[in-house]
Amino acid sequence: MTLVLVALSLALTRVASSVPPHEEVARMARFVVNKCDWASMATISTHEPVKGQPFSNVFSISDGPVGNGTGTPYMYLTHMEISVQDLQVNPQASLAVSLAQSSYCKKHGFDPQSPLCAHIILSGSVIQVNGSEASAAKESLFSRHPEMADWPTDHNWFFAKMNISQVWVLDYFGGVKTVTEEEYYKASQR
Numbered sequence: 001m002t003l004v005l006v007a008l009s010l011a012l013t014r015v016a017s018s019v020p021p022h023e024e025v026a027r028m029a030r031f032v033v034n035k036c037d038w039a040s041m042a043t044i045s046t047h048e049p050v051k052g053q054p055f056s057n058v059f060s061i062s063d064g065p066v067g068n069g070t071g072t073p074y075m076y077l078t079h080m081e082i083s084v085q086d087l088q089v090n091p092q093a094s095l096a097v098s099l100a101q102s103s104y105c106k107k108h109g110f111d112p113q114s115p116l117c118a119h120i121i122l123s124g125s126v127i128q129v130n131g132s133e134a135s136a137a138k139e140s141l142f143s144r145h146p147e148m149a150d151w152p153t154d155h156n157w158f159f160a161k162m163n164i165s166q167v168w169v170l171d172y173f174g175g176v177k178t179v180t181e182e183e184y185y186k187a188s189q190r
Contacts, residue, residue: 019031019104019118022118022171022172024187025169025171025177025183026167026179027187027188028120028171029167029179030184030188032097032099032118033063033069033073033097033120034066034071035099035101036061036097036098036101037060037061037062037145038059038060038061039058039061039096040057040096041057041058041059041075041093041094041095041096041126042055042056042096043057043083043086043087043092043093044086044092046086046089046090047082047086055082055083055086057081059075059083060075060141060145061074061141062074062140062141062143062145063140064140065140065144071164071184071185071187072164073095073097074137074140074159074160074161075126075160075162076148076151076157076158076159077126077157077158078155078158079156087126091125091126091127092124092125093124093126093162094121094123095121095122096119096120097119097120098112098118098119099119100112100117100119104117105117115172115173116171116172116173118169118170119170119171120168120169120170121168121170122162122164122167122168123166123167123168124162124163124165125162125165126160126161126162126163127161129159129160129161133159133161134159137161138159164181165181166178166179166181167180167181167183
């Protein structure tokens with residue numbers, strides 16, 4: 001039992017020590033996206049009684065293996081899902097992820113809303129991927145969300161990605177910072 005606790009403590013220390021400095025905004029964005037297994041996706045609702053209003057829902061995401069992601073969040077979707085129905089009318093969406101998903105913020109006493117508990121908002125459009133990119137998305141998602149492989153086939157699941165147009169980073173006091181798509185993809189997450 002003691003060895004397990006020591007190993008867990010070392011793992012938590014590695015996560016904490018690997019968080020990029022807040023001055024490296026694009027790198028922080030890549031880091032947080034890669035560490036997160038799910039996101040809150042906001043769409044514009046097409047459903048009464050909230051038609052035309054923002055609608056947020058939780059989706060599993062993956063940009064690749066932890067520590068070696070591509071920066072592109074992939075999702076496994078079905079047209080049966082209410083937010084996906086919104087995306088069919090308007091593919092514009094935002095994905096929000098936060099280090100509150102990890103042990104980092106709790107370990108440091110940071111409230112999930114605190115800017116010290118870094119959160120990232122990606123804006124863009126959600127598009128279906130096919131061919132070799134769908135294969136990469138499948139590998140990326142199923143490696144982090146193995147249960148997906150057993151989801152009902154009659155739901156006609158498909159792979160999609162967030163086609164990022166803007167990145168918003170809140171990781172320190174002083175307000176939100178923005179990162180262009182180009183800066184985001186150039187940044188190393190390590």
